[in-house]
Amino acid sequence: MKSDHILTSRRLSRAERRRQLLDTALQIVRDEGADRLTLGHLAARAGISKPVAYDHFGTRSKLLIELYKSIDREQANALRKGLITGERSLEETIEALASAYIHCYADTSGEWHAIGAALTGSEEKEAVYQELLDGYVQLFAAVLEPYVNLPQVDLERRCVGLIGAGEALSAAMVRGNCSEADAAKTFASLIQGGVHMAAP
Known part of the structure; x- marks a missing residue:
């Protein structure tokens, strides 16, 4: 077992x-859906022993949270990239x-929402979710700040x-209630309304 672990370590850091x-x-x-994601099944699909999967994540809940954060990081990076040019x-x-915000959700084909649903009720999930939302609030505020005449705290509240509206529209799109283009157009009109009165 020890030699197997050494060989694994040599292959991948x-x-x-x-x-x-x-x-x-x-x-x-x-x-297969989020319900099928367990550490044992992950180990089997990845071709490793269960202890290796447990060593990395400890519990199924922690695995789901790490996956949730990983998807979100990719979304946030794509969003930033789309806004700096x-x-x-x-x-x-x-x-x-x-458009960039809504597209991030379209790009994950609903996995982010499925993983979030699997974590429903988890105290860890609520803390992580709030942390991620706070990150998006800061990003939106930084992008909009040059165009509005508002104190930072008021802009962040808006x-x-x-x-919240973007989350709801994204969820509606994932459920098939509207297209990506319609969701983006509606979200743009809400942002416009939210900052219109504050434009210098």
Whole structure:
């Protein structure tokens, strides 16, 4: 067993193994649904022993949270990347912000929502979810700040409401109640309304 572990370590570093396990976990969610994601099943799909999976994540809840955060990091990075290119008017910025935010959810094909649903009721999930939402509030505020004449605290409060609307529209899109284009257009109009009165 010890020699097997040494061979595994030589093939992949701990960080690389963790990334491989998270990628495999995401594939399980895509192929079979979040309910099928257990540490034992992850180990089998990744071709490793159960102790290795437990060593990385400890519990199923921690695995789900790590996967949840991993997907969110990719969404946030894509959102930032889509907003740093070129100078835009306020309307162009709002359209880009709304489109990029909604597209992040379309891009995950519902996995993020499925994992979130699997974590419902978990105290850890609520704390992580709030941390992620706070990150989006800060991002929205930073993008909109040059265009509005509001104290930072007031702008952030408005962004809290806007993010809530974006979450609801994204969930509706994932359920098939509206298209990505319709969700983005509606979200842009809500952002426009939220900052219109505060424009200098």
